[in-house]
Amino acid sequence: LSTALINGLATDYVDYSDRGLQYGDGVFETISCFDGSARWLALHLERLRAGLDRLRLPFDRFDALTNEVHSLAEGKQRCLVKVIITRGTANRRGYGPVGDERPTRIVSCHEWPATRAPSGDFRMNVAEVRLGVNPLLAGLKHLNRLEQVLAQMQCVAAGMDESLMLSATGQVIGGTMSNAFLADASGLFTPALSECGVAGIMRRVVLETADAAGIPIRVRSVSIADTAGVTEIFMTNVRLGLQSVNWFNGSPLTSEEYATRLRSLINEKNP
């Protein structure tokens, strides 16, 4: 039995000429679902829409998509639902779309993965692989993810739980699969994502929750030198939630103050 719905049909197969495969011409979302309910679905759909707009990908089946997310999440205590929208099958070779492509909609359901790191021992280094700078694609969760694939390979080989990635220009951007929040004597801050990186849903939830609670977070450019005086780091994505980093580049980080406070504020508001 397939766990995927592709353009509404229960199947595992896509055409090899799909531009998602040929060029990575599409966007995706990973949605955490609890008790059959898709958490922060409106925010996921908003980001998806922004990505589709940026790629000028004319997808309009949001109603069908929403129904499919619900139907795959239904009856499950917790799972991840992944949505991929590609520009669809190419009727012609070549990078440029002709304009008559019909988007492919893939909605698939996945078991909630086992966490690798024992609580209290989350280790992070700095990735050797750097992120190419492209303001046009910055923030989007698009299908061109080779940099993250290569960084994750090195991360796992190094026995790390996550790696902090820098841009080609040396700016701190985030983890291979998460966003980063850092705190020093001046307070909490997170990298701006105007050059590259993915604007995570949990990052947005943290920023909005902090704002509502009067906890200032500066969104700014962060150099690796700025990490020197850091007392707390936590990484975010919808699966990890707010994951405190216990070891950064081999040195211990003992504070989990901000993460603990923000986590409970978020859980209060989204039980």
Place this chain on the structure above:
Amino acid sequence: LSTALINGLATDYVDYSDRGLQYGDGVFETISCFDGSARWLALHLERLRAGLDRLRLPFDRFDALTNEVHSLAEGKQRCLVKVIITRGTANRRGYGPVGDERPTRIVSCHEWPATRAPSGDFRMNVAEVRLGVNPLLAGLKHLNRLEQVLAQMQCVAAGMDESLMLSATGQVIGGTMSNAFLADASGLFTPALSECGVAGIMRRVVLETADAAGIPIRVRSVSIADTAGVTEIFMTNVRLGLQSVNWFNGSPLTSEEYATRLRSLINEKNP
């Protein structure tokens, strides 16, 4: 009837969980075939191997692949055979491969496309979309091609035949689907591809042919300012061959000297 062989089988379908689709985790080649013969196949396979090595993608079915290219090209006067190798179906969610993936091999045959530009009227502008800098992926023909997709969309909308792409750091790299050779009073030169760009097979053939014929070509970093005094530009890929640019940013380029000379040297050697 399918025109594709996927892992040796005549089918059009790949699993949606293939890492090629999920992350663009793979490489490809486009091979020009004449009279049933795959031109420069050894060079294509060499670049493919280099790309697979760089991505640590353990593909070893080169014999099967070569047979499949030949079998699809057989009996055709001219066609393009496209090869895609991905890391294969993911047994687990997440950017990092587990290590037990089996690569997917897609070999497909395509009609030789009609050329859009009438001879003598090839127009090129400078793309707004810039190429992210990533030395680790530079030169490879990998499946992360969103930058080219976006640049091609703008290229076509502007009524151009090709667009010259700059890197995020402002260096001239090449076309959206071709490499660039430029000539000024100092001679012929082509952009170095250590930051980004695809190291095209025809680019290599041009460089080796020129070298053998004693025509110096400097491979160097090229800024947009360096294009000011240029008298000739030609773009290369295995389909276009050596395509002279007749209009660059609205100004005419009248010389086709180097392109004509190199084209005939290449044709002599590869009848």
